[in-house]
Amino acid sequence: MSLTVTVTMAVIAGGCGRDDEPEPAPAPPAPSVSPGLVVLSDVDHRILTDIRYATTYNFVGRRVDGYPEPLCLLTVRAAEALRSVQDAALAVGRSLKVYDCYRPQRATDDFLNWAREPGQDTMKAEFYPRVAKAELVDRGYLGVPSAHSRGSTVDVTLVDVPPPEQHRFEPGQPLLDCTAPRTQRFADNSVDMGTGFDCFDPLSHTDSDRVGRTARENRRQLRQLMTDGGFVGYDREWWHFRLRDEPWPDTYFDLPVTRSSTD
Known part of the structure; x- marks a missing residue:
C-alpha cells in the first residue's frame, strides 16, 4: 500500500472538522507513517453509509478532491468503537448512518479553495441559505486542519430500523x-x-433550542450513544464526533478515500 505524508500547518478555527475541544497543536515533521485505515463496512456491514463528498450532493456541488470511492475509512480503533455504538443503537430500534469519515487533507484544501473562489454558489439555497459564501471561513463553518484527516472522526446520524428508502x-x-x-x-x-x-x-448547533422537541430528543439520543461509545461531539455540528482516545491525535493524512488506502 502507499504510505502517507504527515501534514503540518497552522490552525484556522473552522467547522467541517473542528471539535468542541481545541485542536491539538500540529506536530513537528515526522517520518511517513500509515494510519492503519479500514473500510467500515468490513468491520460492521450493519452501519449505513451515505458518503456525500463522493457525489454531487454536497455544499460544493461536485465530487470533492480525494473521494474517488464512496467509502467510510476509519482507524481500526474508531471503527470498532463505532461498531459498539451500533449495537447500542440497534437495541433501541435505530441504526447509525455515516456521511463522512476519514477525510484526506486535499479535500479540506479543496473546500478552502472553493470558498475563496467567486461564484460557484450552485448549492447555496440548500446548504448555506442565510450565510454568504465569502463568510463561511470567517464564521467558522470551514477551516483547517480537520480532525477528519486524523482518521477517527465521523459525521453521523440516526435512522429508524428498518431504514426507510433513501431518496436519490x-x-x-x-x-x-x-x-x-x-x-x-x-x-x-x-x-x-x-x-x-x-x-x-x-440551527445546526448541537444544543440549539430553536429546533423542535423531536429533533432535540433525537440529537440528545445520538450524542448519548456516541458519548457512551467513547466519542466527543462538536457544539456547532450535531453530526460531528471524534473518538476521544484517537490513535493519531496530532497527525493529518492525505491518502485518497479508496480501498487501496487501507492496510
Missing part, C-alpha cells in the same frame, strides 16, 4: 433549504435532526 439527489432538481421543517427539506432517511447534514447555520 438528481443534479438540477430544485434545492431545498436545509433549515426548513423536515417535510420541506431533502428527503434524507435520517430521523428528524432539525436541519439537514452540513447545514451551515446556527
Whole structure:
C-alpha cells in the first residue's frame, strides 16, 4: 500500500472538522507513517453509509478532491468503537448512518479553495441559505486542519430500523433549504435532526433550542450513544464526533478515500 505524508500547518478555527475541544497543536515533521485505515463496512456491514463528498450532493456541488470511492475509512480503533455504538443503537430500534469519515487533507484544501473562489454558489439555497459564501471561513463553518484527516472522526446520524428508502439527489432538481421543517427539506432517511447534514447555520448547533422537541430528543439520543461509545461531539455540528482516545491525535493524512488506502 502507499504510505502517507504527515501534514503540518497552522490552525484556522473552522467547522467541517473542528471539535468542541481545541485542536491539538500540529506536530513537528515526522517520518511517513500509515494510519492503519479500514473500510467500515468490513468491520460492521450493519452501519449505513451515505458518503456525500463522493457525489454531487454536497455544499460544493461536485465530487470533492480525494473521494474517488464512496467509502467510510476509519482507524481500526474508531471503527470498532463505532461498531459498539451500533449495537447500542440497534437495541433501541435505530441504526447509525455515516456521511463522512476519514477525510484526506486535499479535500479540506479543496473546500478552502472553493470558498475563496467567486461564484460557484450552485448549492447555496440548500446548504448555506442565510450565510454568504465569502463568510463561511470567517464564521467558522470551514477551516483547517480537520480532525477528519486524523482518521477517527465521523459525521453521523440516526435512522429508524428498518431504514426507510433513501431518496436519490438528481443534479438540477430544485434545492431545498436545509433549515426548513423536515417535510420541506431533502428527503434524507435520517430521523428528524432539525436541519439537514452540513447545514451551515446556527440551527445546526448541537444544543440549539430553536429546533423542535423531536429533533432535540433525537440529537440528545445520538450524542448519548456516541458519548457512551467513547466519542466527543462538536457544539456547532450535531453530526460531528471524534473518538476521544484517537490513535493519531496530532497527525493529518492525505491518502485518497479508496480501498487501496487501507492496510
